[in-house]
Amino acid sequence: MDFDLMINSFPKLLNATIVTLKLLSVSLIIGLFIGLFFAVLRLNKNIFINKFAYGYSYIFRGTPLLVQIFIIYFGLGQIESVRSSFLWVVLKEPYWCAIIAFALNTGAYTSEILRSAFQTIKPGIIEAGKSLGISKKEIFYKIQIPIAIRQSLPAYGNEIILMLKGTSLASTVTLMDLTGVAKYIISTTFKPIEVFIVAGGIYLFITFLIHNLIGFLEKKYNY
Amino acid sequence: MELLAFGDTGWGDELFRATLMTIAVSITAMVIGFVFAAIFTPLKLSKYKFLNFIGNTYTTVIRGVPELLVIYLFFFGGSGAIMFVASIFGYNEYIEINAFVTGSFAIGIISGAYSTEVFRGAIQSIDKGQFEAAKVLGFSKFKQLYKIILPQMLRLAIPNLSNVWQITLKDTSLISVTGLVEIMRQSYIAAGSTRDPLFFYSFAAVLYLLLTFLSMKLINRLEIKYSRGY
Numbered sequence: 001m002d003f004d005l006m007i008n009s010f011p012k013l014l015n016a017t018i019v020t021l022k023l024l025s026v027s028l029i030i031g032l033f034i035g036l037f038f039a040v041l042r043l044n045k046n047i048f049i050n051k052f053a054y055g056y057s058y059i060f061r062g063t064p065l066l067v068q069i070f071i072i073y074f075g076l077g078q079i080e081s082v083r084s085s086f087l088w089v090v091l092k093e094p095y096w097c098a099i100i101a102f103a104l105n106t107g108a109y110t111s112e113i114l115r116s117a118f119q120t121i122k123p124g125i126i127e128a129g130k131s132l133g134i135s136k137k138e139i140f141y142k143i144q145i146p147i148a149i150r151q152s153l154p155a156y157g158n159e160i161i162l163m164l165k166g167t168s169l170a171s172t173v174t175l176m177d178l179t180g181v182a183k184y185i186i187s188t189t190f191k192p193i194e195v196f197i198v199a200g201g202i203y204l205f206i207t208f209l210i211h212n213l214i215g216f217l218e219k220k221y222n223y
Numbered sequence: 224m225e226l227l228a229f230g231d232t233g234w235g236d237e238l239f240r241a242t243l244m245t246i247a248v249s250i251t252a253m254v255i256g257f258v259f260a261a262i263f264t265p266l267k268l269s270k271y272k273f274l275n276f277i278g279n280t281y282t283t284v285i286r287g288v289p290e291l292l293v294i295y296l297f298f299f300g301g302s303g304a305i306m307f308v309a310s311i312f313g314y315n316e317y318i319e320i321n322a323f324v325t326g327s328f329a330i331g332i333i334s335g336a337y338s339t340e341v342f343r344g345a346i347q348s349i350d351k352g353q354f355e356a357a358k359v360l361g362f363s364k365f366k367q368l369y370k371i372i373l374p375q376m377l378r379l380a381i382p383n384l385s386n387v388w389q390i391t392l393k394d395t396s397l398i399s400v401t402g403l404v405e406i407m408r409q410s411y412i413a414a415g416s417t418r419d420p421l422f423f424y425s426f427a428a429v430l431y432l433l434l435t436f437l438s439m440k441l442i443n444r445l446e447i448k449y450s451r452g453y
Contacts (some may be wrong), residue, residue: 062389062435063428064396066407071428074414075421161287168289172400183295192300200288207287 006194009185013199016181021206023095023167023177027102028160034103035110042115053111060108065166068105073097073173098170106163113159117151118144150221157214161207178202226413226422234413234423241409242430248327248405249392253338255331256391260338267343278339285336290329290394297329298401326398334391341387345379346372378449385442389435396431406430 041053060068076082076091090096121144129139171180182199186192229235259281266278285293306318349372357367399407410427414420 059428059432063431064393064407066396066399067424067428067431070407070411071421071424075424078419078421165287165289168291169397171291179289179291179295182292186295186299190299190303192296192303196292196296196300199292200284203289203292204284204287 002191002194005185005189005191006198009195010198012185013178013181013195013202016176016178017202017206019170019176020164020167020178023098023102023170023175024160024164027099027106027167028163030099030103031106031110031163034107035114038107038111039114039118042111043118057108057111060105061112065101065105065169066172069098069101069169069173072101094170094173094175098167098173098175102163102166102170105166106159109159109162110156113152113155114148116155117148120151121147153214153218153221157210160210160214164203164206164210226417226419227426234409234417237409237413238406238426238430241404241406242434244403245392245395245405245430245434248323248330248395248398248403249388251323251327252330252334252395253388253391255327256334256336256338256387259332259335260342263335263339264342264346267339268346282336282339285333286340290333290397291400293333294326294329294397294400297325301325301328322398322401322403326395326401326403330391330394330398333394334387337387337390338384341380341383342376344383345376348379349375381442381446381449385439385446388438388442392434392438393431 038053038056041049042057044050044053072091073094076097077088082088082091090100125143125147126139129143134142167177168179170177171183174180176184178199182195186195189195227233227235227238229239263278263281266274267282269275269278301324302318302320305320309315309318353371353375354367357371362370395405396407399405399411402408404412406427410423414423417423
């Protein structure tokens with residue numbers, strides 16, 4: 001055991017953790033909106049809209065995240081019209097490519113979580129809202145969404161943790177996140193176990209925090 | 224389409240072999256995972272606090288740390304660890320383990336953590352009366368497990384094991400970083416030499432979708448088979 005290496009690499013890895021957390025939070029926020037959008041589409045009675053939303057979540061849940069990142073980072077730049085358009089400003093940055101891939105991926109899982117949450121809302125609650133003369137829009141925003149969010153908290157907590165692990169793939173497109181820096185230190189020092197303990201410990205600590213935060217929210221919004 | 228031709232002109236046969244490699248790694252990893260699950264599930268269900276602690280540490284650490292980090296640990300540390308063990312037995316030459324073994328072992332340990340959780344859940348949801356009845360009927364411990372608990376557990380575990388299989392199948396794409404030529408690696412090579420990454424990575428996505436779709440069909444059949452009589 002090389003304790004000096006562990007102590008020396010800790011600040012470097014902690015710095016990289018900021019990149020990981022940034023990637024995680026930005027893609028979760030965008031992914032939440034994508035997920036909500038597609039969950040609403042899934043509830044639509046129109047078969048085409050419904051199938052489209054299902055296809056989206058099927059494709060993004062059925063393929064590895066690595067493929068998705070590579071298609072966006074390596075693949076899209078190949079199209080001439082993309083390169084000459086304003087999109088290129090965003091797509092030439094590995095940081096934004098990773099975020100787009102993560103957001104689309106977590107959006108697919110989130111849409112499934114929210115859809116099942118919407119479907120478990122008892123129809124009586126919506127009928128009660130209707131008979132009180134509340135408009136459809138208000139029923140959706142003030143009744144259905146709050147209940148669905150509470151229902152989906154446990155599953156969404158798992159999704160956040162999966163996404164935290166997913167951000168490690170950013171290191172494959174040259175980003176120096178926690179895993180990227182850990183790999184760099186391992187390949188220069190050839191001390192994989194020490195670095196794994198420190199980097200893995202940081203990941204576990206973040207997982208622990210997320211787990212407790214979700215537990216706290218679940219208790220708070222219990223009814 | 225000519226990019227996918229078989230033979231020297233296209234990448235069809237290479238990608239086909241790569242797909243077989245992905246399937247082979249996934250199955251090997253899943254089996255290694257079952258071996259780990261067979262060791263750690265009893266530990267998690269044990270009466271002894273210390274054994275519980277070992278079982279919980281395994282599942283918590285592996286499920287809380289990114290897969291890629293675990294793969295790097297094995298990729299860079301694997302041959303070192305083997306050489307250390309070999310040196311105890313007096314063998315001091317350099318040993319290199321191939322990418323297939325490292326990869327399926329790394330993915331196997333990850334898949335084992337998920338399988339452990341599935342088996343634990345399945346055993347815990349078997350009615351307590353079943354254990355008691357088996358005991359009262361004078362079955363030996365071994366027979367209790369094989370004739371009564373395992374068949375019931377399998378039925379409950381299959382739907383969740385199919386999720387584990389999907390996770391394992393997708394995780395194998397990560398071993399491409401170690402150089403093992405599976406779907407992802409082969410697409411990377413093909414994309415590099417033809418300068419057509421969009422096509423090859425999209426095709427890789429289609430291959431993965433096909434694999435997940437076909438395996439779902441297969442698992443559904445198993446599910447029906449094991450839920451006979453319910």
